Amino acid sequence: MSQTGFVDPTRESYLFMPAWQKGLFYVLIFASLAWMVKQIIDTRRQWQKGRPAETDNRCLHKVWRYILGQRKVQESRPRDGAPMHLMLFYGFLALFIATSLLALAEYGFIVGLPNFHRGAYYLAYELIFYFMLLVFVIGAGWALVRRWSMVRRQLQAEAARFPGEPAPRLNPLTHEPKDYTGLLLLFALGVTGFLVEAARMKANPQPWDHWAPIGWLYSLILPPFSPAGYLAVWWLHALLVCAFFIILPQLRLRHIVIAVMTAYDAPDRPMGALRTIPMDEVEETGRIGVAEPEQYFRWDLKSLDACMGCGRCTEVCPAYGSGKTLNPKQVVADIHGGLRTGGQVAELVTEEALWACTTCNACVEACPVLIRHVDLIVDARRNLTAEGRLTGPATVTLRQVAGSGSAWGQKPADREAWMQGLNVPLARNTGEFEFLFWVGCAGATDPGAIKTTRAVAELLTMAGVSYACLGREEACTGDPARRIGDEFLFQEKAQGNASVFARYGVKKVVTACPHCFNSLKNEYGEFGAEMEVWHHTQLLAGLVGEGRLKSAEIRPGEVTYHDPCYLARVNNESDAPRRLVGEETNLNSEVPGLIRAVTSPPGPDTERLVEPEHRGRKTLCCGAGGGRMWMEEEPGQRPSERRMAELAATGAKTVAVACPFCRIMLETGRPKTAALEDEIRLVDLAEMLQEANR
Ligand code: SF4
Ligand code: SF4
Known part of the structure; x- marks a missing residue:
């Protein structure tokens, strides 16, 4: 009570509780916390079997971005999954803060802090944290219902399956009993949290109880509670908290703790860079x-x-x-x-x-x-x-990369054949040049990719860009070798190419192949080749922006665009290609923001291009990367067929591409039954620009 006789709103933490119960509670809560920590330490011993970290990557910024900011969750594909998880996470975080504040108010006297859990602070505390408890309970309930409805859908799909048909692959979520145990426990913790609050209001009503409105409303429908009844409810909640600590490390919910530890020292290597083996x-x-x-x-x-x-x-x-x-x-x-x-x-x-x-x-x-x-x-x-366990055509590819320096086995002398009829400057004959135009194995060999290469060369000349090619001095970047698993063949190629770059003083590179682009940009730095690396769509979009080239004219609905994984996802570039057909988009952004990620529908968001469902960073792979281009595919298991079907479903008659690998794969993924007049044209954006600028 204040000096004026006015009673400060507050509540007693251990209301009606005899000293022995309070002591017992401390023993139980510290024992369960210790048990939890012991289990995490035991688990850590398993990790310690591994090799020490490649570099010291510890950084709180990653915890801020990925854990507190929930960046990945915001962008997650299941649209109901993201808000559900955000409610659970932020609800849980708020409750953690609330409990910590309560402990600080209660035991702050040890460091000379008065009990601040009273007055206006207390009322705001009740209002905010009980609101967050409601958010948490809804999130936990939602998660349970969502899981159950997924199981039901899976069971229905199983039941509708004809004998001999492959099992449906609808539901990759895990459904083990322990997954439900964790969620049920969270839900029960939240509900009993409200019950404790309502029972306290019944057993010891106060004029400010309505500042915790959910608990207060709840109390209106409850029968009267004696102090003993209130303590029984309090203990139920406390024992659930202890159980939560004890079983947390055994549940998938342990990610609450381990994901923080993982984010803290996650490798800083870009997504497109594989680790170099010394x-x-x-x-x-x-x-x-x-x-x-x-x-x-x-x-x-x-x-x-x-x-x-x-x-x-x-x-x-x-x-x-x-x-x-x-x-x-x-x-x-x-x-x-x-x-x-x-x-x-x-x-x-x-x-x-x-x-x-x-x-x-x-x-x-x-x-x-x-x-x-x-x-x-x-x-x-x-x-x-x-260990020599790679078999099939990919072994030939590796031999070709090692022998001729081309994944296609093309001889170095033939690497200039695509230049016929064009006046392409060669680095060995030219003095200074601004851009090295890196052609790549596909760009120098594959007939479709050669069209792109020639278009890029013509456009660079047309726009007055100072550039040169390496011709026969260019060898495979080694990207397919590295991703197939032949690390030292990659390193040999990277060192060889880096020494050629050094000889010509290369500072800027442009390439039409996203795989070469990725390797040169993200992996060659370790081999001494520090350069600005541009994808051709980026450089061409810049030239269009400066008025040195015209963008391609397309009619609405006529063209769709396939984002290559190594450009759109791995290197976060989806806007430059779209600018070449006059679209201004904002797909590059890594963090689109909570509201947009949670609410924006998956439909098209460009005016002229007709967009497929999977686009930008969420693009769907054509199946070429990781050396799969040179590996055998079982009938019906081609990712390119699935992607091509999705692109065809847009109704567009032209599929614009920006990668020679995608172009080759999508050609093989064309629907076999399509009539000639229904055939879809596959064309690189550079060729579309070439047509527009002729
Ligand atoms: S690895 Fe585990 S946590 Fe990550 S997306 Fe897959 S199932 Fe989810
Ligand atoms: S193919 Fe599957 S496992 Fe491999 S990188 Fe793509 S999503 Fe991951």
Whole structure:
């Protein structure tokens, strides 16, 4: 009570509680917390089996961005999944803050702090935190209903399946009893939180109770509560809290803790850069790549523990979506399981699954806890390749890259054949030039890609750009070798090309191949080639912007565009290609913002281009990356067919591309039954621009 006789609004934390119960509560809560910490320390021992971190990447900014900012969740594909998780997360965070403030108010006297849990502060506390408790309860209830409705859909699809038909692949979410236990526990914690509040109001009513409106309304329908009744409810809630701490490390909910630890020291390597294996590491370990789970880095092993089995990675995987055995969520679970049971990664995951990956990074992009599936898969491939377990056409590709320096086996002298009839400047004959036009193996060999190469050369000349090509001095970047798993062939090519760049003092490179673009931009720096690297659509869009070239004229609905994974997702460039056909978009942004991500419908958002469902960073892979271009495909399992069907469904008669690999794959993915007059034209954006500028 204040000196004026006015009673400060507040409440007693341990109302009606005898001292022995208070003591018992402390014992239980500290014991359960200690148990939780012990389990996490035991789990950490499993991670410690791995190799120490490649570099010191510790940074709170990543915790801020990925955990507090919930960036990945905001962008997650299941549109009801994102708001549900945001409610659960921010509700949980608010309750954590509320409990911490309560403890500080109660025990602050130890450091000389008065009990501040009273007056206006107390009323605001009640209003805000009980509102957040409501948010939390709705989030937990939503998660339970969502899970259950997914199971029901799966069961219905199973029931509707004809005998012999493959099992439906609709629902990659995990549905083990423990997944429901965790959610039920969260829901029960929230509901009993309100019950405790309402019971307190019944047993000890105060004039300010309505400042916690949900609890107050709840209290109106409750029967009277004696102090003993109130204490029974209080203990029910407290025991649920203890149970939560004890079983948290065994549930997928452990990601609440481990995802924070994972984000804190996540590798800073760009999505498109694979880790370079130093030769002394091979000499030290006598091994290339990863054969057993504990040969991964500690961070990789820790990240496996953060997996919550949400299935977002599997949902977006083009290999899984086209019926292959690869299931990135299962890859994570298998390697994680192998850490305890032992075994070879290739057996745990299966070689077939490891080779099925296109390294499109859709899984990495989708994973809310930052797991880098592509690193896990490529490290295992490196070991398989070193052990001679790669078979089929990809072995020929590697031999060709090593021998002639072309993934297509083209002789160096023929690498200039595409220039016929054009006056293309060659670096060896020219003095200074601003841009090196990097042609790439496909651009110099494949008939469709050659059209793009010639178009780019003509446009650069037309716009007065100072450029030169390497011709026979250019060799494969080594990208396919690296992603197939032949790391040292990649390094040999990177060193060779980097020394050519150094000889000509190359500072800027432009290329029409997103795979070369990615490797030159994100991977060549380690080999001494520090350059500005441009994709041809970026440079051409700049020239259009400066008025040095005209953009392509298209009629609305006539053209659709396929975003290449290595441009749109891996290197975050989706706007420049669209500017070439006169569209101004804002798809490059990595964080579109909570409201837009949660509410914007998946429909087209451009005026002239007709957009497919999967676009921008969420594009759907054509199936070429990761060396899959040179691997055999089972009938009916081509990602290109699925992608081409989606592009055809837009009704556009022209599919614009910006990658020679995509062009080749989409050609093979054309619907076999299409009548000639229904045929879709595949054309690179550079060719469209060339037509417009003739
Ligand atoms: S990188 Fe692409 S193909 Fe490979 S596992 Fe991830 S989503 Fe699937
Ligand atoms: S790996 Fe990531 S995206 Fe995949 S199930 Fe686990 S948490 Fe979800």
